[in-house]
Amino acid sequence: MTTLNYEFFYTWVESNLNIQLDAYKEKQLRRRIQTIMRQAGAESLEEYSTLIHSSESIKKQFLDYITINVTEFFRNKDLFDNFEHLLTTDLSKKFDSISIWSAACSIGAEPYSLAMIMDRHDLPLKQNILATDIDNTILARAKTGIFKDNELKNVSIFDKASYFKEVDRTFVLDEKIKSKVDFKKHDLILESYPKKLHVIVCRNVTIYFKNEIKEEIYKRMGQSLVKGGLLFTGATETIYQPDQYGLKKVASFIYEKIE
Template sequence: MKLNYEFFYDWTKANLNIHLNGYKEKQLQRRIASVMKNAGAVTLEEYTGKIQKDPAVKQEFLDYITINVTDFFRNQDIFEEFEKQLVTYLSPQFPNLKIWSAACSTGAEAYSMAMILDKHGIRSSEKILATDIDETILKRAKAGAYKTHEMKNVSDADRSRYFQEENGTFYLTPAIKNRVQFKKHDLIADRFSSDFHAIVCRNVTIYFKNEVKEELYQKFSDSLIPGGLFFTGATEAIYNPEAYGFKKLSPFIYEKI
């Protein structure tokens, strides 16, 4: 049976405010068909009914489509390079940093940056902005509670300094939680803020069509001040950074010219 993806794209845009047309088509449709089958639906029309009636089905769809996967200090060697750039390059130039963690998922990446700022005594002009399209995952991020398997890249010193453990769950200290502000934001549909010194958007653009990806790179560039840094994921090297006003500092870190 041929699935009516055009109907489903229109429905998700109208009812969930999610713009699926920007995603890579074959990859996206495989994911939709799989999660639809998991829900016990045969057609996409039937599946939309299940999403409307069952919050668990809706959340499974959001998790599956928006790829809620992240870690503290994800890809440690790459993250250490970004930390070095924050400490030795950005901080000496700008006394108060403004930072955005885009598509933040459970908040681990935004909180990782908050810990870096705290450890090095770096000031920020306002709270780190952390955004995601999934309101449920944002609620979890705001809670700042993580299981043991999510703490694999956090050093013993950082665990002791920034977390309190209770029954196998690690709770972030208020001092770190209060350095991050969470907000719903759709990278494709919503307006971007400006004047950031650093933007982190990792392992997200790989799911978008090339034309959407190019538009996002330009919008991220426009949102940075000259000298600001854009930090991408380990599979997201930009092969023509000059086209977006970037200069390559390392394979996954770019400076706004």
């Protein structure tokens, strides 16, 4: 398949599905498109776009596969522990109440982990945790608050007992935690960002984006944080030269807004 085919396909996807595929890393993306296209039985991108257009299930399968939803509660537990420490000591001393955005939240394990931390330490939220993702299907799943055992492997025995009920080999999250999170569809590339935030957690999504897109995202996140606020990134998402976004590194993958 030629580059031209992909360009046409990306343009078609942007105007029909409102996703900007040329923001994603090229090689990785093409590999994923080839795999999912073959699974759908299409031989060319043109044929595949016709299939996506005519079948809701193929469209859903394409969107689900492209957006990569892997997640779990307290992902990279050691990093989450550091973040919890900063949140409960440094940040809660600086601010009376805290506003949090969990961007690219997938099925909700991340914002619900944050809600559990806030609850455990009895910290006041300024408003409900805002949890956003580009993918409507996973947001619908996030709202159910029902999780699988393997998604809870980093949840402590204490939190499991306090915040979940086991029902037919699934884990149902307590209403008290669920009610602290508001889910909303949001595209990190195409839409504006909320402002005056104390915490942004944005993990394991910028790895899929090209450098210039990643830089723009961190610049906008820097602008969305109040001075003293924290940005928590994924375990491979180092921000080089954080000062260009008004940020400074305060722990591994945790950055503070400094100006």
